[in-house]
Amino acid sequence: MSNKQKSLLLVSMPYAETSIPSIQLGLIESYLKQREVNVSTRHLYLKAADFYGLNNYNFLINSPNDSYTSQMVFSKYVFPDHWEKNQDKFRYFYENIMCYNKDFNFKFKNYVEQTDKFLDWTINNIDWDKHDIIGFTLNYGQFLPSLAVAKKIKEKNPVKQIIFGGSTIINELGQKVLSIFDYVDFIVSGEGEEALFLLTTSFEDYKKIPGIISREQNKTVWNKNDSCIDMNSLPYPNFQSYFKELSNVSTDIQQYYQLYGRLPIELSRGCWWNNCTFCNVGAYNKKYREKNYDLFAEELRFLSDTYKMLDFQVIGTTLPQKDYDNLCEKIIKLNRDFTLITESKAAILKSKDYAMLRKAGFSHIQTGIETFSTNYIKKMNKGAKVIDNIAAIKFCKENHIKNSYNLIINYPNEEKIDFEETEKTVQLFWKYLEPPSISKYVLGYQSHIYNNLSEYNIKNIEPKASDMIMYPKELLEKEFYFFYSFKRKNETTQNPWKKLVSSWKKTYEEQKMLAVNRDIDFEKLVFYFKDGGNFIKIYDKRYNDNAMIYMLDRDERTVFLACCDVASKIDIKYKAKHIDSSKLDEILNSFVEAGIVYNEKEWYLSLPINYYQYYNNEGNKKVYDIDIEEIRAYINNM
Numbered sequence: 083m084s085n086k087q088k089s090l091l092l093v094s095m096p097y098a099e100t101s102i103p104s105i106q107l108g109l110i111e112s113y114l115k116q117r118e119v120n121v122s123t124r125h126l127y128l129k130a131a132d133f134y135g136l137n138n139y140n141f142l143i144n145s146p147n148d149s150y151t152s153q154m155v156f157s158k159y160v161f162p163d164h165w166e167k168n169q170d171k172f173r174y175f176y177e178n179i180m181c182y183n184k185d186f187n188f189k190f191k192n193y194v195e196q197t198d199k200f201l202d203w204t205i206n207n208i209d210w211d212k213h214d215i216i217g218f219t220l221n222y223g224q225f226l227p228s229l230a231v232a233k234k235i236k237e238k239n240p241v242k243q244i245i246f247g248g249s250t251i252i253n254e255l256g257q258k259v260l261s262i263f264d265y266v267d268f269i270v271s272g273e274g275e276e277a278l279f280l281l282t283t284s285f286e287d288y289k290k291i292p293g294i295i296s297r298e299q300n301k302t303v304w305n306k307n308d309s310c311i312d313m314n315s316l317p318y319p320n321f322q323s324y325f326k327e328l329s330n331v332s333t334d335i336q337q338y339y340q341l342y343g344r345l346p347i348e349l350s351r352g353c354w355w356n357n358c359t360f361c362n363v364g365a366y367n368k369k370y371r372e373k374n375y376d377l378f379a380e381e382l383r384f385l386s387d388t389y390k391m392l393d394f395q396v397i398g399t400t401l402p403q404k405d406y407d408n409l410c411e412k413i414i415k416l417n418r419d420f421t422l423i424t425e426s427k428a429a430i431l432k433s434k435d436y437a438m439l440r441k442a443g444f445s446h447i448q449t450g451i452e453t454f455s456t457n458y459i460k461k462m463n464k465g466a467k468v469i470d471n472i473a474a475i476k477f478c479k480e481n482h483i484k485n486s487y488n489l490i491i492n493y494p495n496e497e498k499i500d501f502e503e504t505e506k507t508v509q510l511f512w513k514y515l516e517p518p519s520i521s522k523y524v525l526g527y528q529s530h531i532y533n534n535l536s537e538y539n540i541k542n543i544e545p546k547a548s549d550m551i552m553y554p555k556e557l558l559e560k561e562f563y564f565f566y567s568f569k570r571k572n573e574t575t576q577n578p579w580k581k582l583v584s585s586w587k588k589t590y591e592e593q594k595m596l597a598v599n600r601d602i603d604f605e606k607l608v609f610y611f612k613d614g615g616n617f618i619k620i621y622d623k624r625y626n627d628n629a630m631i632y633m634l635d636r637d638e639r640t641v642f643l644a645c646c647d648v649a650s651k652i653d654i655k656y657k658a659k660h661i662d663s664s665k666l667d668e669i670l671n672s673f674v675e676a677g678i679v680y681n682e683k684e685w686y687l688s689l690p691i692n693y694y695q696y697y698n699n700e701g702n703k704k705v706y707d708i709d710i711e712e713i714r715a716y717i718n719n720m
């Protein structure tokens with residue numbers, strides 16, 4: 083190792099979630115260690131949760147709060163004058179907006195006192211002097227906490243080099259941050275692995291390092307970097323420091339990890355679709371890449387063995403576009419009871435794919451649904467139809483996969499029709515398909531809408547309400563934040579989304595209670611079909627207390643089964659070619675009229691749950707092989 087090499091400490095601050103280690107820290111530590119860099123990592127969000135108390139910490143970071151807003155208390159250390167002058171505003175925001183639940187017993191005073199204690203602990207208990215470069219990884223809610231610590235380190239020891247990296251300070255945002263906060267020395271814009279390697283090994287040449295933004299006299303210099311790391315060349319992430327940190331916090335947090343914890347495992351970077359108008363994933367991940375499935379499975383096995391874990395979050399903005407059956411097969415071959423969480427896009431996965439995903443262990447999928455309005459989905463450019471969205475939640479129900487998804491509301495050009503279409507559609511299935519959460523639209527830096535404000539009815543952009551409290555006025559004008567609020571050119575009507583979603587949740591929950599009390603299929607499935615080989619029976623309890631039963635004859639059965647996946651009229655005609663065209667139309671129309679089949683332009687989808695699939699999902703069927711090596715070892719020891 084060269085004497086000139088600098089040592090590096092990488093830190094992840096609150097308000098990250100406690101039940102999953104930072105993937106960025108795990109990957110970079112491993113990458114740099116493999117190349118013999120003196121690097122260590124600290125997952126300090128665990129310590130923050132320890133000071134606040136786990137319940138309080140979770141309340142602060144989880145919906146309807148979020149980690150971004152929760153960081154506001156760190157304004158006290160980053161902008162002390164601003165804090166002094168505006169304490170009433172901070173308190174008001176905390177007590178009236180964040181603590182919407184008045185029974186919540188973590189008072190503003192405790193919030194501030196515990197943050198003071200956490201910061202004192204952080205400054206006094208970590209040996210900052212041991213490291214030449216201190217890096218902070220920034221996801222949502224980590225900006226002010228990282229600034230607060232960086233500022234204190236620099237005050238105590240000005241020779242320390244401070245570097246920030248992460249999606250929220252990419253490109254020009256990074257330049258702005260560097261020009262505002264003089265105690266930050268560098269920004270990594272984009273992927274950190276190679277930039278940090280070069281910074282630690284060739285520090286004197288920092289201006290030449292691709293991806294680094296540095297300062298030169300009064301200007302910032304950004305050495306742009308378009309290259310991307312080959313995901314298949316990366317070593318397995320190292321989470322040892324997370325578990326070490328975990329062993330030093332309260333048993334509450336440790337137990338919480340045992341119950342809800344998971345490990346992150348990367349499958350892809352960027353998005354192969356990259357076209358949704360609200361999304362800015364392309365701003366920080368320009369090129370889509372996937373990990374080779376064999377390597378992914380091998381990494382899964384390694385992480386599972388090393389950390390004795392079976393619960394994983396598959397990291398990637400959406401599942402790959404194709405070959406997921408191949409991916410699932412490789413996971414299934416590992417023959418373990420995995421619980422996998424991932425994000426996916428509607429429209430690409432068919433019914434059989436969900437069955438396969440479930441079998442591989444994907445028990446929780448976050449699908450990018452966003453709306454059930456054909457008018458709204460066009461504005462979002464989701465690359466999916468409403469019918470695909472319905473199919474996604476139907477297939478999840480059939481395969482016992484939890485589906486978490488959002489309805490995006492408050493688009494700058496939202497119209498009444500967007501609401502009305504959604505309201506009408508969801509009543510077809512709200513008694514038996516999982517309800518959404520509401521996600522209020524925020525304008526993302528360098529999203530398609532951000533780059534075309536006028537087209538989307540935006541007159542001007544402005545800081546979000548929480549930013550207006552957190553930052554001094556003179557800084558707000560510099561527009562260095564990742565999300566914005568906006569003013570519309572033409573005001574739009576306020577649609578009652580909250581009322582709609584709470585009605586859906588109420589209807590769904592009431593039905594679930596009925597199912598608990600009366601353990602029968604009518605109550606559990608509400609709307610389902612059973613196949614009789616040459617006839618089909620459909621049970622429908624969506625609208626009345628007494629279920630209706632539809633009996634489909636042979637031809638009707640053929641047409642119905644042709645629509646179990648989203649199918650075009652041409653597909654259906656092909657599958658039902660023995661039925662003449664006018665009869666086929668008649669059958670399809672009667673299905674649509676009865677709400678048995680959903681129709682969108684030339685596309686059709688049957689709505690009842692597949693009874694067989696629901697009760698016969700194979701799950702993680704496995705063979706309990708005897709380990710031959712263990713038997714050999716046993717015999718040898720006899």
Ligand code: SF4
Pocket residue numbers: 353354355356357358361362363399400427450464
């Ligand atoms: S919202 Fe999801 S699918 Fe759409 S561009 Fe972003 S990452 Fe891709």
